[in-house]
Amino acid sequence: MHAEIITIGEELLIGQIVNTNASWIAERLNEAGVAVKQVTVVADSESEILRALSEAFSRSDLVLTTGGLGPTRDDVTKLALCHFFKTGLVLNQEVLEDVSMLFSQRNLALTELNRQQALVPEAAKVLRNSNGTAPGLWLEKEGKICVAMPGVPYEMKAMVEGYILPELKKQRKDSFIVHRTILTQGIGESFLSEIIAEWENNLPPFIKLAYLPSPGMVRLRLSASGAREEDLMIALSEEEEKLRSLIPQYVWGFDRDTLEGVIGKLLVEKGLTVSTAESCTGGYLAHKITSVAGSSAYFMGSIVAYANELKSRFLWINKKLIEKHGAVSREVVEAMALNGCQTMSSDFCMATSGIAGPGGGTAEKPVGTVWIAVAFRDKVSSRLLHLGDQRDRNIARATLATLAMLREKILEI
């Protein structure tokens, strides 16, 4: 079964809001084994909606729309639906009661405009809306289904979860899709693809591989589709195992794991703590660690020592060491990490020192030169990164590389 999503609304076409409805629906449908073939965004225009509907119906079995069901004159989705399904509007008593109830609860008088919310296409099955005035509308034609929903996210979500997904599950007997995403770090897309080429070429035809690169990491998504969910799960596990064995040192997590979340679990498991001693990452490392709920169990804190005098005061960095090697050096970053363990009473300390840019570079140490280090008590490892010239990306990539290094070091214990 293929589905399409049509999101209706001017605010999406002028970029005022991001289309989170479409990604949310797509995710739910995929989890339910329904592949989404296309997402289309069109304006609140009867002809545009009609065109999008008829194109989507020509390709797919299920079309979900959001938006344009409000009471004002720029909401024309119902008219387009009547046109497309060759039906007319009739007053639905249940919806009228729902809308009246909602208004009386809020001590508001029911206006004529709001009464019109109870007018629905005669051919439609009504999905009642307990969170707002616009009902959902379920229409069928030649074995294909269209469900129109309001654009307000929580009203739409209640309809998808409460009605549409259960209904689809009943109807779908023989077609499943399951996914598994393997998260890698420390190797680029092209190198990765060379290492796993042979395995990739030998994937069974019902399993597809997608590369999803993002700054500093590559996610590998395996998708299996077929008639028996259990068989798909088994086949996916087998392929995942093979893949892992080819690149064990690069795999750090699965599906929706985050590096900071994985690190948190490992630290809790081992009863260890961490702190950060940051220069060029400017607090972003600490932010990543503390974005995990419960991180206060293993995160002591951070010294963001932007000024060299704070490196001396809180991290005991000898001024002569900075004079001799510069703040961006192996010597200084290793001392920051080692001393950070002591001044912050933590088992691990991550440290960074670099030139985030765009200014501050020299011939010897150009913008993007970043030293990172991870200390475990009295042992320390460090690495030199050569990043680019964009400040925000350099901060993000240095942070990611340092987190990845911490994860490795935790695993070595």
Next chain:
Amino acid sequence: MHAEIITIGEELLIGQIVNTNASWIAERLNEAGVAVKQVTVVADSESEILRALSEAFSRSDLVLTTGGLGPTRDDVTKLALCHFFKTGLVLNQEVLEDVSMLFSQRNLALTELNRQQALVPEAAKVLRNSNGTAPGLWLEKEGKICVAMPGVPYEMKAMVEGYILPELKKQRKDSFIVHRTILTQGIGESFLSEIIAEWENNLPPFIKLAYLPSPGMVRLRLSASGAREEDLMIALSEEEEKLRSLIPQYVWGFDRDTLEGVIGKLLVEKGLTVSTAESCTGGYLAHKITSVAGSSAYFMGSIVAYANELKSRFLWINKKLIEKHGAVSREVVEAMALNGCQTMSSDFCMATSGIAGPGGGTAEKPVGTVWIAVAFRDKVSSRLLHLGDQRDRNIARATLATLAMLREKILEI
């Protein structure tokens, strides 16, 4: 001129990522006076891309695509373009040099797969990519334009801003649209609209006002359209001046200003420094400040004192004060800010202490209870925030409120 956006990628159709590229491009195009007719999301499939391209070309004059230009076999946008524009792939020497350069800068060997990034449709004009390996491709057919860009946001953005928008501006001779966005903080949309109602009603017909609310702030965008750019600029300036005079205390910036950027300029102007003493914001305040290029001129550093023992060690918070009032209290947050000025040798210090959640709340201090403070040498101000139950939103909103408070305090000097 109508435009369409085609974003290509399986990850959008399974809801793994939200389509921020489409909304960003839509916003830029609208600012440039180009209306977006449709956004389409399709998979990395040659036939799907071809279909989407030909449908978009039948409706619109400009088609921008993102995604599917990577080196791996699931990236097929270039093949679809060759098909659609009836052209073949040729090696582009400039692109090859760019890609080689990028790899040598990173001390990586150039693989055959990456060399293939230099294969481009013969009919295409190449938009060089200084941030990644995939070039942008500008193709024309029957007076209509298609530009294919990589899906990595910052690579795409550099092409839109550096090449596409200037090129579109050149092509439009007699129709201009200019914008000015006024950034306000500390007042809700409905109150704002009451204060400025009369001014709004008297705007000349060629100037439009849009309210763009986002968490913690309201942006007011003025758009003027007409045939003479200079006249529009003058009229906009006049209206902006009138608007400012109505709400001087709420306006903190313009267009793409950020609060941290505005603060940076003020601190440089006044020759003052700042530090942060963070608990619940966990380094995010320091990150915001250091995300501004040149912040090392006025940012000393941050103590992220997650563990109470670090609050005592680095911020001289008496343990008895914490025992008496709790770490989340006016007394503690004010002491953190005041002592932070001293221990970090800064003129200002921002401090936060709160319960970000989801755990850790009590009946007296539920999740979302956050104290913030700003000290200037030996004077301090503080405020209690009642936020929600989402950790990431609480951290972001507490940070924004603290930055806004710092800005006010700097202006008082």
